[in-house]
Amino acid sequence: MFSNVNILRKRRIPVTAQRLALLRAVGAQPHATADALAEAVRSEIGAISKQAVYNTLGTFVEKGILRRIQPAGSAALYEARVGDNHHHLICRSCRKTVDVACVVGERPCLKAVDDSGFQIDEAEVIFWGTCSECLEKSGAKTARLGEPHDFCEQTNNP
Amino acid sequence: MFSNVNILRKRRIPVTAQRLALLRAVGAQPHATADALAEAVRSEIGAISKQAVYNTLGTFVEKGILRRIQPAGSAALYEARVGDNHHHLICRSCRKTVDVACVVGERPCLKAVDDSGFQIDEAEVIFWGTCSECLEKSGAKTARLGEPHDFCEQTNNP
DNA sequence: GAGTTTATTTTGACGGAATCAAATTCTCGA
DNA sequence: TCGAGAATTTGATTCCGTCAAAATAAACTC
Numbered sequence: 001m002f003s004n005v006n007i008l009r010k011r012r013i014p015v016t017a018q019r020l021a022l023l024r025a026v027g028a029q030p031h032a033t034a035d036a037l038a039e040a041v042r043s044e045i046g047a048i049s050k051q052a053v054y055n056t057l058g059t060f061v062e063k064g065i066l067r068r069i070q071p072a073g074s075a076a077l078y079e080a081r082v083g084d085n086h087h088h089l090i091c092r093s094c095r096k097t098v099d100v101a102c103v104v105g106e107r108p109c110l111k112a113v114d115d116s117g118f119q120i121d122e123a124e125v126i127f128w129g130t131c132s133e134c135l136e137k138s139g140a141k142t143a144r145l146g147e148p149h150d151f152c153e154q155t156n157n158p
Numbered sequence: 159m160f161s162n163v164n165i166l167r168k169r170r171i172p173v174t175a176q177r178l179a180l181l182r183a184v185g186a187q188p189h190a191t192a193d194a195l196a197e198a199v200r201s202e203i204g205a206i207s208k209q210a211v212y213n214t215l216g217t218f219v220e221k222g223i224l225r226r227i228q229p230a231g232s233a234a235l236y237e238a239r240v241g242d243n244h245h246h247l248i249c250r251s252c253r254k255t256v257d258v259a260c261v262v263g264e265r266p267c268l269k270a271v272d273d274s275g276f277q278i279d280e281a282e283v284i285f286w287g288t289c290s291e292c293l294e295k296s297g298a299k300t301a302r303l304g305e306p307h308d309f310c311e312q313t314n315n316p
Numbered sequence: 317g318a319g320t321t322t323a324t325t326t327t328g329a330c331g332g333a334a335t336c337a338a339a340t341t342c343t344c345g346a
Numbered sequence: 347t348c349g350a351g352a353a354t355t356t357g358a359t360t361c362c363g364t365c366a367a368a369a370t371a372a373a374c375t376c
Contacts, residue, residue, distance in 0.1 A: 003324085014343050014352065049355050054334065056353090070230030072282075075333060089276050098274050116256050117245050117290035124230075126282045132275035172323065172372055173342090192362085207326050212363065231334095233362060 011063050018052050021045045026080050031088075031097040033075040051071060056107060071097070071126060087124075091131035093138075169221050177211050184224060184238050189246075189255040191233040210309045229255070229284060249289035251296075258285060 006025045008015045018041065025040035026032065032040070057078055060066040069077045071090055077097060099146045130138070150158045163180045176199070176252045184190065185227035190198070207299045215236055216222040227235045229248050235255060244257045288296075 004236060016343075016353065018354075047355095050333095051335085051356080052354050069231075072226075072228035072234070088276070091272060091281075092203065098276075100274070100275040106162075115285075116247060116258070117286070118171075118249065118256075118285070118287040119287050119293055120247070120287035123288040124284045124286060127276070127278045128280040129273070129278035137276055156279070174324065174372075176325075205326095209327080209364085210325050 007065060011065070013059065013063065017045055018048050019056050021048070021066075022053065022056050022060075026060075026078050030079045030081070030099075031069070031077045033077060035075065036102075037078065050098075089127040089129065091134055092128055093130060093134040094155075096131050096133075111154065165223060169223070171217065171221065175203055176206050177214050179206070180211065180214050180218075181223075184218075184236050188237045188239070188257075189227070189235045191235060193233065195236065219288055227255075227284075245283040245285065247287065250286055251288060254289050254291075269303040297314040 004020050005015055007023065008019060013019065021041040021044050022037060024044070025037045029036065030039065034053050034057055036108075037057070038048055038050065041048045041053070057068070061068045061078075063066065064082055066078050066080060067082045069079065069088055071077065071088075074095065081099065088097055089100045090097050162178050163173055165181065166177060171177065177200040177201050182202070183195045186198065187194065192211050192215055195215070196206055196208065199206045199211070213222065215226070217237075219226045222240055224236050224238060225240045226271065227246055229246070230241075231233065232253060244259055246255055247258045248255045263284060278300065
């Protein structure tokens with residue numbers, strides 16, 4: 001709790017019980033939704049409003065304390081791992097989400113593409129697939145492999 | 159119109175005025191939302207229900223006729239370019255969306271990553287940034303660079 | 317071509333996720 | 347401790363998409 005206070009102080013973010021509890025909640029469960037975090041906080045400090053959750057998480061994302069992932073078809077997820085360059089792997093059937101170390105190394109792909117005049121600040125990569133449990137459940141199906149949707153590294157070097 | 163009919167016939171999708179109009183609409187404007195497409199269709203054939211739009215677009219995506227992109231914080235976009243391997247570049251401030259060719263390094267990241275037991279079928283890549291117009295408008299502001307978003311921060315090591 | 321089967325479209329209600337706005341309460345610096 | 351400014355609560359609201367049932371249209375068979 002000590003270091004969490006410092007995290008906030010360091011960035012001039014007023015320290016409140018709600019913010020501290022949210023920080024702890026995100027630390028405890030990675031890839032959680034705003035709603036799940038709200039529940040976690042409630043079981044710890046009693047109550048928190050939906051709005052406070054959104055405000056706070058939004059602030060944390062702005063300030064670089066948290067990272068927000070918004071996978072297609074579901075609510076945003078929040079994680080405490082920032083600053084390292086990792087991506088995500090999501091199971092289409094059970095939605096399990098795991099981290100994937102970035103293959104390309106640092107700052108993947110940011111400059112190699114034709115940027116059309118954009119100033120790119122982030123490359124968001126989500127790998128979609130089926131996790132091992134769901135694969136077993138569905139009978140070790142090898143279905144979708146036929147048409148892999150390749151994502152190419154820009155740096156062709158190994 | 160002729161070839162669009164064939165696209166549907168080839169896949170055993172019953173041909174309807176709504177589906178044909180939607181196909182034309184998507185062809186006319188890439189990266190459009192369901193709502194924008196509905197409007198386009200309405201100005202062409204008079205009317206279409208919201209549900210028909212969603213049903214149809216959903217079917218098209220399933221059948222591989224269209225591709226759906228779901229950028230964080232906005233409605234899904236649909237595009238007719240399928241089968242080629244390209245990604246997207248989105249302006250954070252005006253939402254302009256452009257295609258980015260995937261520099262074909264013949265190494266799809268699909269297998270290179272530690273897949274945690276997943277069977278990966280797609281790698282979704284979205285580059286976020288600011289387009290040239292918005293850069294100018296904001297006075298060639300290098301604003302966001304001050305607080306680098308996430309991973310630019312600590313990955314300055316080679 | 318007419319009739320049947322099947323699938324699509326329409327209509328209207330509904331749901332979850334997130335935001336807006338106003339009033340209240342709290343934190344922090346003087 | 348006090349007050350200004352910021353955060354939190356509350357409740358309504360918007361946006362995107364889905365559900366369910368009835369009405370309608372397309373495709374297949376004869």
